[in-house]
Amino acid sequence: MSRVVIENASLVVTVDDTDTVLADRTITIENGRITAIGPAAAGPEEAPDTLVVDGRGRLVMPGLVNLHTHLPMTLLRGLAEDVDLQGFLARVWAAEGAVMDPDTVELGATLGALESLLGGCTTQLDMYFHHEATHRGAVAAGSRHVIGPVFFEGPGPDGLAWQERLAGLRAWPGVLDAIGGPAVPLVAAPHATYTCPPEGFAEVVAVLRELLADGDRAGLLTTHVSENEAENAGVRERYDATPTELLARSGWVEPDLPLVLGHGVHLSDTDRDLLALGRTAVAHCPGSNLKLASGALRWGDYSHTGVRIGLGTDGCSSSNDLDMWQAMRQAALLARLTSGRPDVASAHEVLRAATIEGARALGLGDEIGSVEVGKRADLVLLDLAAPHLTPVHDVAALLVFAAGRGDVTDVLVDGEVVVRDRRSTRVDTADLLARARDRAAVAGAAAEGVRA
Ligand SMILES: [Zn+2]
Numbered sequence: 001m002s003r004v005v006i007e008n009a010s011l012v013v014t015v016d017d018t019d020t021v022l023a024d025r026t027i028t029i030e031n032g033r034i035t036a037i038g039p040a041a042a043g044p045e046e047a048p049d050t051l052v053v054d055g056r057g058r059l060v061m062p063g064l065v066n067l068h069t070h071l072p073m074t075l076l077r078g079l080a081e082d083v084d085l086q087g088f089l090a091r092v093w094a095a096e097g098a099v100m101d102p103d104t105v106e107l108g109a110t111l112g113a114l115e116s117l118l119g120g121c122t123t124q125l126d127m128y129f130h131h132e133a134t135h136r137g138a139v140a141a142g143s144r145h146v147i148g149p150v151f152f153e154g155p156g157p158d159g160l161a162w163q164e165r166l167a168g169l170r171a172w173p174g175v176l177d178a179i180g181g182p183a184v185p186l187v188a189a190p191h192a193t194y195t196c197p198p199e200g201f202a203e204v205v206a207v208l209r210e211l212l213a214d215g216d217r218a219g220l221l222t223t224h225v226s227e228n229e230a231e232n233a234g235v236r237e238r239y240d241a242t243p244t245e246l247l248a249r250s251g252w253v254e255p256d257l258p259l260v261l262g263h264g265v266h267l268s269d270t271d272r273d274l275l276a277l278g279r280t281a282v283a284h285c286p287g288s289n290l291k292l293a294s295g296a297l298r299w300g301d302y303s304h305t306g307v308r309i310g311l312g313t314d315g316c317s318s319s320n321d322l323d324m325w326q327a328m329r330q331a332a333l334l335a336r337l338t339s340g341r342p343d344v345a346s347a348h349e350v351l352r353a354a355t356i357e358g359a360r361a362l363g364l365g366d367e368i369g370s371v372e373v374g375k376r377a378d379l380v381l382l383d384l385a386a387p388h389l390t391p392v393h394d395v396a397a398l399l400v401f402a403a404g405r406g407d408v409t410d411v412l413v414d415g416e417v418v419v420r421d422r423r424s425t426r427v428d429t430a431d432l433l434a435r436a437r438d439r440a441a442v443a444g445a446a447a448e449g450v451r452a
Pocket residue numbers: 068069070224262314315
């Protein structure tokens with residue numbers, strides 16, 4: 001039996017249904033699951049085979065859930081700056097064509113997962129081609145990494161035909177089992193309604209449902225929706241419908257299958273009403289939306305609908321980092337600026353969006369997203385002994401508006417300590433960074449050719 005004890009944590013921010021905050025608690029984790037949250041220990045833990053993490057001066061909270069990202073694009077950080085969407089895509093595609101073979105994708109995914117974990121983000125809903133290599137890379141770093149085959153009309157950067165992608169989806173349960181790692185749902189991920197036909201969406205959900213009927217995994221659908229106005233206009237011209245209406249017609253908005261929409265900035269009230277009929281969450285990516293000038297999601301419009309909001313960073317080629325603390329702060333500030341109201345997107349709401357709401361969006365709400373007995377231990381420890389975290393009057397406001405990645409000291413995923421004293425316990429970081437620089441140089445040269 002594996003056993004971890006976080007001893008005498010100064011604060012435990014549970015993010016349970018009543019946002020309980022506990023002081024001076026010892027958390028026991030057995031075989032990956034939280035089995036006790038008790039009073040501070042009288043003396044040091046002495047049970048054999050127990051890993052003790054000193055919680056004194058530390059805040060314990062649930063691991064952050066990044067609901068929309070493209071981890072391998074970490075290698076393309078800073079390669080397409082200050083250009084319009086056309087210029088952005090031309091440079092990114094040239095770089096991807098030059099370097100993104102499965103080995104490089106795996107390397108980029110490990111780099112992205114390592115950045116995420118060191119910053120307190122334990123789960124990512126990812127989307128990238130060579131999904132098997134991406135998953136292998138992120139799982140190696142210790143992440144709870146959620147991904148599935150991505151679909152494009154036409155060959156796409158990996159050169160696969162549509163039928164080969166469907167075959168990849170059919171094979172995915174077996175590959176997931178072989179790779180191992182923390183439990184995750186079975187995902188299918190057509191890129192967007194402007195890159196895949198409506199009948200393709202219908203076909204993908206039909207195959208996913210066959211797989212779910214045959215196995216014991218939960219399922220999840222994800223795609224990009226209504227990221228900017230040009231996307232909506234293009235889809236309207238081609239199909240006389242909104243992206244959301246196309247999804248609904250293709251059997252994607254159903255109460256029994258979780259659906260996560262990347263971005264969802266420009267959804268109409270009618271779109272939102274339609275999406276509320278299903279089990280839908282929007283992955284709000286404020287950093288990417290601000291930087292690419294895609295628009296501002298209207299946070300307040302969601303409070304009265306059945307559509308959940310989680311938070312994402314998007315990929316590093318558009319938002320430059322995988323910092324979920326920034327995403328929380330950007331979401332709160334943007335919602336207040338655009339609504340003219342300081343009580344929209346409260347720190348409690350934003351913290352919930354980055355943890356339990358993200359977990360529920362993935363269908364993992366009973367397993368992760370809060371610090372409660374019975375849940376899997378996806379936990380983050382922060383060092384409270386810092387001037388910018390002193391004093392603690394309002395702990396949610398502290399986490400959303402003052403804390404950051406540099407405060408994270410230890411991270412557990414599925415009960416395993418994957419970051420200890422700010423270092424990965426799994427990845428040889430110096431070696432990884434050296435290899436990443438080598439491959440990134442090739443990508444940079446290819447993107448440079450596009451500028452010339
Ligand atoms: Zn995206």
